[in-house]
Amino acid sequence: MEAIERHTISVLVDNEAGVLARVIGLFSGRGYNIESLTVAEVDMARHLSRITIVTSGTPMIIEQIKAQLGRLVPVHRVSDLTNEGPHLERELALVKVNGTGDKRIESLRIADIFRARVVDSTLESFVFEMTGSPEKLNAFINLMQPLGLVDVSRTGVVAIARGPEAI
Amino acid sequence: MTQELTGAGIVIKALVDQGVDVVFGYPGGAVLPIYDELFKQNALRHVLVRHEQGAVHAAEGYARSTGKVGVVLVTSGPGATNAVTGLTDALMDSIPVVCLTGQVPTHLIGNDAFQEADTVGITRPCTKHNYLVKDIADLPRVMHEAFYVARSGRPGPVVVDLPKDILQGKGAYPDGIDVERRSYKPQTTPDADRIEQAVALMASAKRPLFYCGGGVINSGPEASALLTEFVRMTGFPCTLTLMGLGAMPASDPHFLGMLGMHGTYEANLAMHDCDVMINIGARFDDRVTGRLTAFSPNSKKIHVDIDPSSINKNVRVDLPVVGDVKLVLEAMIAAWKRTKARPDAAALAEWWRSIEQWRGRDCLRYKNSDKIIKPQYALQRLQAAIGDRDFYVTTEVGQHQMWAAQFLRFEKPNRWMTSGGLGTMGYGLPAAVGVQMAHPDALVVDVAGEASILMNIQEMSTAVQYKLPVKIFILNNQWMGMVRQWQELLHGGRYSESYTESLPDFVKLAEAFGAVGLRAQKPDELDDVIREMIAVKAPVIVDCCVDQTENCFPMIPSGAAHNEMLLGPDDVAKPVSEEGMVLV
Incomplete structure (x- = not known):
């Protein structure tokens, strides 16, 4: 058996009705994994959206995923950032922590270390906003667990290649 | 304006x-x-x-x-x-x-x-x-x-x-509507380097095999003509998939018959033993490959396909060529001529000797009878009656479909319409209606089974309304034959729900629709019935009552390899592996 690899794939698509359903339906219909998926319009003038998918599979499956995505009619370009060289991955999380006393102070202190910002506060809660790699977000969320973590909302990964090349 | x-x-x-x-x-x-x-x-x-x-x-x-x-x-x-x-x-x-x-x-x-x-x-x-x-x-x-x-x-x-x-x-x-999209640009012209590499690999082959499919048909009749030319130029053997039948003339000696689960012995063994495979417009379907780990284990594989997602989907290939078959074949033929490719003649002759030996097994032979119509015999008589004219055949799905693929001989592309990928029972009659609409004067035969035909029998009414003289040739064995065959071979002969009780009288059914109904029950009635079926200028249903127990051979059982095929009822199948039992 070939080893399972994790790949981050950027897909440039026409921003038209149903395009996200096509991509998601392709993954569910063919049994591919989606670890995370984000989508937003990135070119208003040309109505193009960028979908970032983090997926995993054997090299043969990853190759299939890219070929199947490329076959969809509204897809302009499929770019395997993992294969194509160094790239940046970022995710944003909003993390709600309830607590008073020492735990509340400790959560603030850790937030400072992770460069998370407080974006909402009551006398018994904080909402932290934090950006970083998925691993960094995981680490922060784990640390908040014993300190009163009650709610998390994450965007999923967005990614872009390093250097001057565009998709 | x-x-x-x-x-x-x-x-x-x-x-x-x-x-x-x-x-x-x-x-x-x-x-x-x-x-x-x-x-x-x-x-x-x-x-x-x-x-x-x-x-x-x-x-x-x-x-x-x-x-x-x-x-x-x-x-x-x-x-x-x-x-x-x-x-x-x-x-x-x-x-x-x-x-x-x-x-x-x-x-x-x-x-x-x-x-x-x-x-x-x-x-x-x-x-x-x-x-x-x-x-x-x-x-x-x-x-x-x-x-x-x-x-x-x-x-x-x-x-x-x-x-x-x-x-x-x-x-x-508006006038002049532009349909070009900024996305969706299928690649039709092949990469020139790949063509050179493919031709070089072919020239080095000792046991080559063309394996061609529906992509050749879809590329248009010129692609089929080019394929035939290239096969003859190289002297290599060629097998076709179910979808590819007609892409080269069945009468050409280079043609080994269909390959796959019910393909010929010579095609499947050639596939197993070849050293260079030239796949043109076929997609390594599971009906073709059998057990993947044992599929053509020693070959270098060239794969020509217009769809990049077909490449390396089921079988990893050595040399992918993305492009339209017609353009690829033009480029390959040109490169073959330019490089004056001369494959190893002695090795090729030795390869053909092996193939002729396999051919000598006459894998489609069956035990005929003078009392009961064998389905294979019925199709041989049909072929004999129509073989000297241009004809179109559609099929339903099941044993009759496989026998039709084995026994009918297609000399031209676009003459054979069958549901390959989905295996849709009920396909053949409406498909025949569509074929006859396009070719009003042609002979169009739907080779059917009595179970499949009932799935879209209502289209008889369409055929009658538009005076479409389609010929529905039912091989009636009163069983869902392929289901029965699998139950016999894989499920201990427990024939669960595969027998159809209360079948209609197909002759009366034809008449009820305003069509013509004919019946053949004995082998010596066949030729007359087929002759009348062809002569009648109206939709016809032929109820051809055939042997109820006949199985379709050769057969590669589920999960088996090409060199493990069963040639006939006397071949004892090895117990099917657990892995094979879950396959369909």
């Missing part, structure tokens, strides 16, 4: 501008505006089917036998959902079809209105692409783009969902 038309008028105008001459359809509330426009014109013929599934299969038959796009027109809700099987069939076999579906008016979409279904949602996974038109300004472009997408690249079905208010509204129909 830009014209102002209703949405329905735009639909009709676009169809005519696309060169459509026949539409297969069934009316209903949501498409009434289109039917009203149809009524007012003479450029388009409409064939009223009796079930929307039949409309899609008829359009497929039309498309496969002409190379043009087949067109379907159905209403919203059940009209669209009934078309789903046909659309899936067209997707699996890469058949260009444009299916226009009615839809409830845009302001009612999502309200569970009468005859509303989420047609684009339902058909998204079973079409190459689909559209819901919510603005009449988009309609002309969408109509033309639908045809472009259906026929270009790897062909497939496209749905255009048309809300009734769009059909009733008024809009502009």
